[in-house]
Every structure is written in structure tokens, then in C-alpha cells.
Amino acid sequence: MSFSKRYSQYYDLFDHEKKNYRAEAAFVTDMLGRYGIVGGNLLNLGCGTGRHAAEFAATGFSVSGVDMSADMLARADARRISLPGTVAKRLRFQQGDARTVRTDELYDAVVSLFHVASYQTTNADFMAMCHTAATHLPRSGLFLFDCWYGPAVLADPPRVRIKRAASDETVVIRIAEPLMRPHDNTVAVNYTIMMTDGKTQCVETVLETHVMRYMFKPEVELMLDLSGFEVLESVKSMGGELSAADRSATFVARKR
Template sequence: MTTPPVFSKEYAADYDVVYAKQDYTGECALVERTLQRYGKAKIKTILDLGCGTGTHSLLLANRGYEVTGVDRSESMITQARTKKPNDRSMPVTFQQGDAATLNLGRSFDAVLMMSAVLDYQLENQDVVAALQTVKRHLNPNGLFLFDVWNGPAVLKTRPQERIRIFESHGQKLIRLAVPKLDSTLHRCTIEYRHLLLQPDHQYRETVERHTVRYFFPMEVKQYLAETGFELVSMAPLPEGEGSVTDDHWHVSYVARNLEQR
């Protein structure tokens, strides 16, 4: 058994098996509706910050957007590149980079941080640094779409130990998630234990520990204001509309870049 770093080669290889049934198409449709609803101009270019293995980026490129996918895990980016069709006309590129320090030297009409990417910014200064990265990559009045764990819901319905089994291409992946909540630091450390069983009876066991932060709505609003954003919308996921309550674990936010260049 090995204990690799977070977002290791093994985790990247397992990622698309674990999330094979996630409704990526529906999520991208919601992104597009949101961009059309709140964009002051037609959205053409998107930065997908924390793109993982690139599924959202690829689907959005198929919808006609020019997409740049960035992730801090080189293993995730490698996986994303293997999923890109050989058709060079598809307007999507992938590269490695960190949300706290990224500087691509260009700006976009919209920036996405989907699937709780912002939750990995644990310290207050990390959150500010990530938001500053978003801001320097946004055009004036550009949109920032992101989602986070909702603090009131996390404290009401605390994370529980879970075991799930996934099967794909003759492989079976058994995943045990063991969470440990720290309500003082607003964090949850989750130990993921993966047992991958191969058709030839070989197996691989890996362990990763992910520490994520949860946020409260007024806290998010304050962070956005401090870094030059206007909060435009807040809604529960997966609905993407309606009022947020303490029963909603995942909340999406839409913010607008107030800076005029």
C-alpha cells in the first residue's frame, strides 16, 4: 500500500471511475444558462480553474466556448489531455498551474472554479490569493462562477463515513471515505482509501487525505467585496436556483468583476 500526495497519479486514474455517473452535461448546461443570464456581453472565453481531468472543459468547448483548463495536479492535466480528441479545431487547452499564483498573461470573459475547488484554499490568505488570481484573469464585468461546501449545512448534517463501489471496464474500485470535522478551523479532512481490483486479479491500494474548507454565505460575500467583486447570485446545487437553506450542502455563487481597465 502506498500513501501518495494529494491529486496523485493514482487518484487521477481513479477520478473518472468515481465520477462516471456525475451529471457533467447538466452542470455545463447550468453554467451556460447562468452565463447567458448574467453576462453583460456575449461570453466567448472561459478559464476553468481547477479543471481536474477536464470533463467540464471539454463539454464547454463542444458548446462553442474557447476554454483553458488549469489544474495544480500534473497527473490530472495529463489525464485531461488524453481525453481531448485529436481534432485540433476543438477550442480547449490544458496546462498545470496553481490557483494562488497563476498568471497566464491574458484575460477571459468568465472564470469557473467548479466542484468545490475554492474549498481547497484553507487559510484566509489562500482564499484572497485565489480570488486575486481570478480577478487578474477576468475582463471588466466578467463573471466568476464557483461552488463551495455550505457551512450551515455541514454543521447541521455532519460528514459521515461512506463506502462506495464503482465498476468500469472490468475493474472494481472500492472507496472508503473517512471524514474528520474541525468546526473551529471550518475544515474537514477526508481520508480516501481506494482498493482497485483488476480483471487479472491484481490489485492496487492507495490512501489520500484531502483537507477542505467550508464557507458561510456572509463570509463569501465579504471575501468577494474585499477583492473587487459584486455578488450577483447565490443558489443551491444541483438546482441552480431558489433560496439557500441549511439543508443545502453545495451552494453556487455568481460574482461580477467590478474593475474597469
């Protein structure tokens, strides 16, 4: 996942209002616990600024977070330093690509949230991510991830969205303009981000494009099977039966 330095500075600002990281982490730990993973070592692929990782560590997991963005990781490490010592010592972060990173360690579970799987826009990319998970798991280890769910994306395609967020230092307006690419099951989201400095009132504009893939159960199950996993469960975001109205799907798979 590629984010500019400017965008990463406001990553948490955009999402803290709509995302309940503690509740999402509790959902994940509950799902892992249903299949016997209670505490232990966890690999967090695409950890971003470390907010989920910090919540996992607070529940007792030792967490290794991986992200492609050095700036995201700097913010994650600053977060780690600010936490109580007993939590901070269970966190570590490193730079890496979910498709290729190798830590030379085994974990009880591999977790990837915030639709990192949907940034793997080709079959080869997604299977490489699955192979990364398999490489870091013993037999019966769990791989949990979420993604954009294809039926819901097709039933209700993404629309132009405008979001405003503010802090003491800045006001940010983000315009998201999606472009469907139906032949490869992706959406190119073109972002215009306008940042106003609270002191100088100077405005800076950043343009970015994020390409995301929407996925379907049969293809996910096939690629997981080819990567050495069996799918245990597929549910909607935060749990419950997955339907064609659910934009986000969570999959839990066990390494054979």
C-alpha cells in the same frame, strides 16, 4: 488540489455515475448568460480531467483549463484529442495553482467547479484564488464557483461512506472517513482506496487525506468584496434558492 497519480486514474470512474457533466455545464452557461456572457473566452480553474471544459467548448466557449496535477492534465489532453476538431481547437490545458497561476490573458469569465474553492482552506488561500480570478477578468467579468455550504455541513455532518466502482480493467472500493475540524471550518476526509486488477486479482491500497473547507455567505461575500467583486447571486447546486439543507452553494460575482 493534490491527487496521487493512482487516484487520478480512477477520478472519472468514481464520479461519472453521480455527476451529469453536460447538465452542470448547461447550468453554468445559463448562469453566465443571465449576466450577458454568451460564448467567448473562459478560464477553468481546477479543471481536473477536462470533462466540464469539454462541455463548455462544445457550446462554443474557448476554454483554458488549469490544474495542479500533471496526470489529470494528461487525461484532459487525451480527452481533447479524442473530440471533434471544432471542439478540440477551443480547448487548451496548462499546469498551475488556482492561487498563483497567471496566463497573461483576460477572459470573459472565470469558472471553478467541483468545490475547488473549498480546497482553499485558509482565508489567505481563498483570497489568493479570488485575486487570480480578478487578475484574469476585465471590469464586469464574471467569477462563478461552487463550494461546500457551511450551514448544511453543520446540520448534517459528513459520515463514513463506502463506494464501489468498476471498469473492464479494475474494481475500486473507496472508504471515506471524515473528521470534523470545527475551529477552522474544515473537514479532513481520509480515503482508503482498494484497487483490484481484473486480470491478476492483485489488490493495491492507496491512502489519501483531502482537507476541505465549508464556507458561509457572509465570509464569502466579504472576501469577494475585498478582492474587487460584487456578489450577484448565490444559489444551490444546479440553481434555486439556497437553504441550510444544501451541501453545495454556487456564487456568481462580477468584477467591479
